[in-house]
Amino acid sequence: MNHAGAQSNLTKLAISATLHCLTGCAIGEVLGMVIGTALGWSNLSTIVLAVALAFVFGYALTIRPVLKSGLPLRAAIGVAFAADTVSIAVMEIVDNGVMLAVPGAMEAGLASWLFWGSLAFALAVAFVVTVPVNRWLISRGKGHAVVHQYHGGDHEGHHQH
Template sequence: MDHDQKQDQHHNLHHEHGSPAGHHGGGASWTMAVRATLHCLTGCAIGEILGMAVGTALGWGNVPTMVAAIVLAFLFGYSLTLFGVRRAGLDLRAAVKVALAADTVSIAVMELVDNGIVALTPGAMEAQLSDGLFWATLLGGFVVAFLITTPVNKWMIGRGKGHAVAHAGHA
């Protein structure tokens, strides 16, 4: 498959799940918002779980563990978008700009909600990897973060921001 075919395939794949703002009536579908949020959640969850697990396993304090989890969540969240838009043919500089524009608000909201839940749940920060509370709080935080971030993403996509930038970057 040549470069143009890859770009068309990637572009068509994204348009199968909704159209970005400004293309067909200016709104964003809930399906598109859910998929954008799931995309973001995947990267955030990988980084968050890795950071929390490493910090907890190594006996780090609460602050260094949360910092590691947040940094890794942003790193993995951006990486998923970066790899996608690079595959679509964008050069590295343009791909980094798209990833930053597409994911920053979504990841920030998700991390704020998820880490807030972990921090405010009694005993969660002291829980060990073998404790059900550790995993229940972390996974529950992801669910709540998803529910709060999805309408944020819908609003942003409907205005041509957030994940809509990723669509424009490879259109």
């Protein structure tokens, strides 16, 4: 494969990994924001809950297919931590930073277009910022690249090192 093709494949893999990360982050982030906002919690408490849930759902979405490959739970958790921690952390920092930067977004309430529009915008910005981070990690055999050796149902012999 030529250099341009390899770069294109790396970018596609990074986009795929970031979409995977975005899915877990979005589930946790939306759930945390909804719970915190509905209960009238402070911005800090709401963000802490949203970030914690983003990590829980992000890791869970990675652990499930790794467990299907036959890896024991303890090892699958280790793979998820290695694969997703940096990606989720970057996504959450950017996402919550954007939410805090949009005037009134955190206080807008669940019935407000400002709240939902800001949250969607924040997740989109986080995705755009996280793709190059994941691309860099994958190019070095880190991040989501760690998970790919376990795809396909048989983790033996699928190592890409």
